[in-house]
Amino acid sequence: MKYDKNKESIGIVTPKTCVIHEPLSLDSGETLESYQMCYETYGTLNSARTNAVLICHALSGDHHAAGYNQIDDRKPGWWDNCIGPNKPLDTNKFFVVCPNNLGGCGGSTGPLSKNPSSGKCYGPDFPIVTVRDWVESQAKLADELRIKSWAAVMGGSLGGMQAIQWSVAYPNRVRNAIVIAAASKLSTQNIAFNEISRQAILADPNFNNGHYNEKNTAPTDGLKLARMIGHMTYLSDDGLRAKFGRERTDTNTSFSFGAEFEVESYLQYQGDAFVNRFDANTYLLMTRALDYFDPAQNHGDDLRKTMASASARFLVISFSSDWRFSPARSREIVRSLLYSNKDVSYCEIESEFGHDSFLLPIPDYHQILTKYFRGICIS
């Protein structure tokens, strides 16, 4: 899907950067003296500065959510089907901001950035960051952009966790929280999958305790395996069967271990593509941020008490075949909001595409988003 100027799209976008000089105290106890936030914006901020929407990305996302960076880009941003003129998040109405999270590898300060104290890149020395740390850094970015309150904060999966965190950390700065395919904390099974992915990276002989860049190498096999494991868990059994069945790449059975089934070839392709664009240290950090997220922890494990401080309206969406962030997890969020009379709507979208559904233009899903965004008052 190359850039086509005749097709509905935000078009060519250029990432921006913002350096925050105020120190950021992290949950880990460490401090980032200064840091860079790389972000993209779509649409126009109105004069009252009331139409800004924050997009929070998930594990493997970045700041490039919509449009094309270059005219010959093969693919648009990761949520281009949802963000743009006349799309569910309509950039004719809203000003959309999507930052790359700290610890990421898309241009914000992270393992690939230069560590001012050593002069070399951080690599494994980049502190482990949490969802709370991300929200704090995003709030600083909002200050820089002079956005007092977001018309909405929206995200899927790990992005949805950030929307939850925003709603309770800054109740007066979030008017709507759109929490998609998320959970208030990871399940045991989810943590286990993350650990398997991390072990794949850590066990790669090229990992070098995270100092692979200095040795001009990279744990590509480990990162590829981590991605392949993750990717399978984001899809569903039915979805995979519908897409690949038992189709072969070759009609002859080879009695060897090459990629003989279509699904194997697909996995290899996905893994290779990921390795080319992602950093292994970032992958480790992002999975840890997922594991650690548990905003009810400081409220006696009672999510109802945590969410009581929110004042946003909520839209919570789950997908029927998502077994990594199942509808039951979304229902927990909804139940906690109902307890303190928050405005909340919830929908479970019928879909066979598993967790990845949140990135797909499923008609019911996008229609609900469209209607919800239309109802958001920006005047």
Add this chain to the structure above:
Amino acid sequence: MKISELRPELTLIADWIENGSKVLDLGCGDGAFLAALREEKQVIGYGIEIDTDNIKACVDHSVNVIQSNIDDGLNDFEDDSFDYVIMSQTIQAVHHPHQTIDDMLRVGGQGIITFPNMGNWKCRLQLALGKMPVTKHLPHSWYDTPNIHMCTVKDFDELCKTRNIGILERATLNAQHEKIIGMPLFPNLRAEIAVYKINQSLS
């Protein structure tokens, strides 16, 4: 849409609801009723719906709606968390009406239920002629009807009695959907729609 423009039974229900109260509407449809209650009676409302198109319509009305199957119970809701739990023209389609009513009265102080009255003379006449009733309010054939638990006014009164449910108000609507004024004669014969306000009887 204004309350006065809604189905007559909903206009009647609205009269029974205090301003500023908290309402849960089971099977809330497109949310127009909750939206009207919010505008005209400052009600804090939530709807439950199973149908995705209705969810979209509720979102369009900026009405809080939770997609859920009533037959799975009202587990998302705490005890005594609503002033009223409404179920209009839905009781006949749930799997276990008595359990749903129990759940309504667990969650809400009062329950408001409306249903098509199978005891109406038109239904009785069709049965007397040997056919399952098909009327304006029960338009389905016996084999494809979602209405699996039809009852009469008399049946519902008996259910309330045996399960110790208090009947606070009862109204019946005739074929023109006008309220049958006063203590009607033969309500079970004349009513097409029955409307009840109930609570958990203390005795």
